[in-house]
Structure formats: structure tokens, C-alpha cells
Amino acid sequence: MQTIRWGIIGCGDVTEVKSGPGFQKAEHSELVAVMRRDAALAEDYARRHNVPKWYSDAELLIEDPQVDAVYIATPPAFHKEYAIKAMKAGKPVYVEKPMAMNVAECEEMLEASRQADVPLFVAYYRRQLPRFLKVKELLESGIIGEVRLVTTIHLGQFKKSSWRVQPEISGGGLFVDVASHTLDLLDYLLGPIASIQGFAGNQGHHYEAEDIVTGTYQFESGVFGTGNWCFTSYEDMDKNEIVGTKGKITFSTFQNNPIVVSTLEGEEQYMIEHPHHIQQPLIQTVVDALRGQGICSSTGSSAIRTSKVMDDILKAYYLKDR
Structure with a gap:
């Protein structure tokens, strides 16, 4: 071949x-x-x-x-x-x-x-990493029951400006750069987002792009979601929680933390390393x-959905461009 x-x-x-x-x-x-x-x-x-x-x-x-x-x-x-x-x-x-x-x-x-x-x-590429394939496997196993809610919190300390916070080059700020990974991963795990509302602002005034974002969304499946991203925080941290009728799954998009499954019976952890490349x-x-x-x-047809979610969240902040 x-x-x-x-x-x-x-x-x-x-x-x-x-x-x-x-x-x-x-x-x-x-x-x-x-x-x-x-x-x-x-x-x-x-x-x-x-x-x-x-x-x-x-x-x-x-x-x-x-x-x-x-x-x-x-x-x-x-x-x-x-x-x-x-x-x-x-x-x-x-x-x-x-x-x-x-x-x-x-x-x-x-x-x-x-x-x-x-x-x-x-x-x-997170769609194909072993760690997140495990999250998908756990969801499909029914261990946390029917999914009701997903929450994301992503905190970042201020870092020196780069092209990633120049909207004319990157399309936005760090939200576009990093939240796109989480939003696409949620699309992969829970299906497409059907409706979205969001707010974006600039609290640190270090650059022109947004540095704080809140989004609320509903998936086609009926699952509700909220996300908060702040890039002028005191620490670097990101955490996603998928809550179901029998338990929840907690995992990080970026940090090298274990997957944690919590139910009324107790807690189980799965530590799965990322490949070098x-x-x-x-x-x-x-x-x-x-x-x-x-x-x-991960195709153009799936990726455009993530771009649509980000555009909808940021449109009020970038009225002239979006």
C-alpha cells in the first residue's frame, strides 16, 4: 500500500x-x-x-x-x-x-x-490520545449513568504577550488557543453543542484580546455545560467535570493529572501518560x-463546530470582526 x-x-x-x-x-x-x-x-x-x-x-x-x-x-x-x-x-x-x-x-x-x-x-489531536479515549470508554460504560452536566474551569497566570494574543494573527486571545482543545474534546465526548451564550472581557489590560471568558451551552443530547476561562489568575489549572445520574468523571485537558471517577461507592483513578509525540x-x-x-x-466538518462555538461566545467582544 x-x-x-x-x-x-x-x-x-x-x-x-x-x-x-x-x-x-x-x-x-x-x-x-x-x-x-x-x-x-x-x-x-x-x-x-x-x-x-x-x-x-x-x-x-x-x-x-x-x-x-x-x-x-x-x-x-x-x-x-x-x-x-x-x-x-x-x-x-x-x-x-x-x-x-x-x-x-x-x-x-x-x-x-x-x-x-x-x-x-x-x-x-486530543480526540485520539489514550487518556481521553479512556474517558470516552468510561462514559459509554454507563458508570456515571446518564450525563446531565459538564463544567470546565481553566485558570492561567499572565504570561508575556505573543502572537497568540494578537487577534489579527490568532483570531482571538488565549481562549481561542487553548479553549478550542477543550471545546472540541467535549464535542467528541458528548456530541455537538446546539446552543451557546457567552461573555468575554479584558480585565488585565495587558493586550487587546480577551483574557476572561464565560460560556454556557446545551448539547444536542440535552446535556448542559458551563465553562470559565481566566488568564490573569494566581495559578495555572484546568479541570473538567462530567456529572451523571450515578457519579462524575473529572479530568484535565492539559495538566498531567489522573482521570477520577467518583460514585456513591467510592473513587477510582486512572493515570494514563501521553505519548512523547x-x-x-x-x-x-x-x-x-x-x-x-x-x-x-477530526475533520473540517467537526472542527468548524468548535469554531462556531468560539465565534458565538466572542462575537460581542469582537463586534467589528465577527
Whole structure:
């Protein structure tokens, strides 16, 4: 069967350990080219990671006949442009999260995927991590009964500003960067969100983007949810609780904490470590799907739902842009 030969557009920090080596270590997958606008940095990455080709022009990588599929690891402001170019060239795309700057851009990308008849995948890799597959297994086992409510609290200390808090590059602030993971994971575990209300503000005044967000939502299944994100807190912490008629499951999206199942009978913990290259399990499902040997659960069609939730929560804060 065919080996999928990958090219990376934007070989920055996220590709050093989290994702880049995953394309080399996944079965029937090979990383053959990388691109970065700084030619010296592109060449350095290729040398250090034993990648045969490097480019400083994204279009040259897309046009390379030895590149079968393209991974876009740039900031969100460039996702739509590169994804559409790659798909128009007939090449499947795996794009970093969030999928794009807003829902309108996501819709353009999905239309390009349909027109070119090539798949579009999004790097919501928590859907395939063993820890969260265990959470899904526990939910499906019925151990906590019928799910009624999910709550999320995410606290972060103020950190020096970066492109992630520049809305013109990232699509918002740290909420967009990190809450997208949690919201997509809840979509995977509990199904799509049907309705949403939210509030966003800026309490720290360190930058223009939002730094505090509250969302309330109802899933299509009837489950209710609330989320609170504050990025000017005294500590770094995140916790999700899924409450059912017989118990609850507590777990963290980002921190290396155990899954805790609490019922009237007692408490049980499951500590499941993440793989070293954290995107590799999802990358494997992408490769398998491209080879006709399986499916990937994180596609443009699923990822646009998360973008829609974030847009709805933030629309009052970004009236001019959304």
C-alpha cells in the first residue's frame, strides 16, 4: 500500500516534538519536505530532522510532485490561504487548530475541500490520545449513568504577550488557543453543542484580546455545560467535570493529572501518560484514512463546530470582526 509523503508549511516550535516527528514515525508515512519563510531556519529544521527537502516558498512545496499531502502549522491567519492552495492542487490537508480565524474562513476551506474532492483534517489531536479515549470508554460504560452536566474551569497566570494574543494573527486571545482543545474534546465526548451564550472581557489590560471568558451551552443530547476561562489568575489549572445520574468523571485537558471517577461507592483513578509525540496517534488515523484503511475523527466538518462555538461566545467582544 502507498506511503503518504508529507510536506510541512510552517516548521516552527509546534513541529519540533509535538507533531513533526509523528509524520516520520507513523506507519506508512514519510516527511519529505518542510517550508518556512526564513530559508536558513527551514534548512536548519530539515538538517536536524533528516528531511530531504526544504523550501522558503509555500507554493513550491505544494507543487512538489513528491509531496502527497500537506500539514499546515502556521498561525491561524494563514491557514485558509495555504489550505485552499494545497487542496486546489489536489493535495489533502492536515491543518493546525483552530481550523481558521473564524467560521466564515472555515466554510471557505470546506467548500474548497468539496470542490477539489480532497479531505481536510484538523489537528485536534486530543480526540485520539489514550487518556481521553479512556474517558470516552468510561462514559459509554454507563458508570456515571446518564450525563446531565459538564463544567470546565481553566485558570492561567499572565504570561508575556505573543502572537497568540494578537487577534489579527490568532483570531482571538488565549481562549481561542487553548479553549478550542477543550471545546472540541467535549464535542467528541458528548456530541455537538446546539446552543451557546457567552461573555468575554479584558480585565488585565495587558493586550487587546480577551483574557476572561464565560460560556454556557446545551448539547444536542440535552446535556448542559458551563465553562470559565481566566488568564490573569494566581495559578495555572484546568479541570473538567462530567456529572451523571450515578457519579462524575473529572479530568484535565492539559495538566498531567489522573482521570477520577467518583460514585456513591467510592473513587477510582486512572493515570494514563501521553505519548512523547503527542500528535502521532491522530496523525496515524489521518494516514490510515488517506490510505483507505480507517477513519479520522477530526475533520473540517467537526472542527468548524468548535469554531462556531468560539465565534458565538466572542462575537460581542469582537463586534467589528465577527
